[in-house]
């Protein structure tokens with residue numbers, strides 16, 4: 296039997312180069328920040344797959360409780376360094392998004408930027424997002440996509456992501472299957488190749 300692919304090791308190898316690469320691509324950062332308006336500043340927030348913690352730093356500045364959860368110990372070390380240097384609290388945990396070590400109804404917001412497409416079992420990850428969200432809480436995904444307008448360049452880009460092992464999916468359908476109600480689905484960025492999808496857990500005030 297073949298061994299399962301070791302995603303944590305892949306991201307560990309990328310970790311030292313990831314934040315410098317993000318600095319060279321300010322547009323990437325802007326894409327990730329498109330999730331911020333959806334996360335109420337008063338609430339608790341979980342970022343899944345924060346990588347080196349560039350968005351997590353922003354979340355930690357704005358939210359009383361921001362937690363980062365990542366598969367890769369190497370990425371978490373980078374995030375820890377980044378938060379410490381900024382004098383911010385470090386709340387990080389390691390593991391797989393398909394088994395979150397948090398109680399149900401724990402967070403007002405959950406965000407994933409360019410992390411959902413890295414997770415093979417997307418439905419299991421979104422079921423976990425729905426479980427840990429409080430009723431009324433929002434889950435926001437920002438990721439590369441195959442856009443609804445069928446842009447040939449964006450579809451070509453999506454194929455390149457897939458060649459590198461990413462999964463291009465219909466996040467809205469998977470969110471709905473997890474019990475979330477879609478409140479935003481918008482494509483933007485170069486050739487509409489980026490999509491933000493936001494789902495709300497039913498209930499709450």
Ligand SMILES: C[S@@+](CC[C@H](N)C(=O)[O-])C[C@H]1O[C@@H](n2cnc3c(N)ncnc32)[C@H](O)[C@@H]1O
Pocket residue numbers: 302303306327343344345346347364365366367370390391392393407408409410413414
């Ligand atoms: C492409 S990076 C994105 C980093 C950052 N969020 C960004 O927007 O640039 C993907 C991140 O997701 C993490 N990741 C991949 N699979 C994961 C999983 N199953 N559970 C938790 N994190 C995962 C990786 O370790 C990595 O830090």
